[in-house]
Amino acid sequence: MVESYRPHLRKDDEDARSHSQTAQTNTAEMNAIVQSILDQKDGTVHAIRPQQSLHDAVIALRDHHIGALLVTDQTGALLGILSERDIVRKLAETPGTTLPQKVEDVMTRKVETCSPSDPLVTVLKRMTSGRFRHMPVLDGDRVAGIVTIGDVVHYRLTALEHEALQIKQLIVG
CATH class of the missing domain: 3.10.580.10 (CBS-domain)
Incomplete structure (x- = not known):
């Protein structure tokens, strides 16, 4: 017996889905570390x-x-x-x-301090749970800089904008 009509089902779309953001890309340690922010500051x-x-x-x-x-x-x-x-x-x-x-x-x-190699997601969680907005960065005993909650948010927003641009370029060609 051949079906002449079958309504569109949710499972029909399962293979076509893609995800531009995942927990892994949002917290990728190789890119999202404190040193990444310090490199952008003076x-x-x-x-x-x-x-x-x-x-x-x-x-x-x-x-x-x-x-x-x-x-x-x-x-x-x-x-x-x-x-x-x-x-x-x-x-x-x-x-x-x-x-x-x-x-x-x-x-x-x-x-509360962090090191240049600490993941940004960890620093952001510590700042949020501790309810403070500034964290000194120590490289050993030496002060290497200071990061703010604004620095972390700005870094992530810039990364998302870059990711969106890359996706747009893939689509446009």
Whole structure:
């Protein structure tokens, strides 16, 4: 018996499906590591000493258009990090007397760090779960840079745009 009509079924499309994004391509370690972000930055790391005032820190944050400063000693060793959030919390606690206080009294001493070879997906997860936006990058004991949550998102969006362009070129020829 020959069928004259059969409706289109979902299983008819199973072989024709393709996936431009997978968990593997979105988290490919060979491309998505911290060093990939550091390579795109100018290498400048803004730091402040623990004995300096919060006023000095606020001026540096404003002038450099950044959201955090690394706190280092005279040898460049990482002692902590001072973010805009740290300063805002202190402003709420001590209104009118905050800016003369020392960085060491406000900074975050327990700093989450990463290495240049860490996968970006791991760094992003740590930043999200820890609710912080800046992470110093240490290469051994040396500060190699700092990555922000914005850096990670921008890197991934750029990669997706590149992938979309490649797919378009494959289609157009």
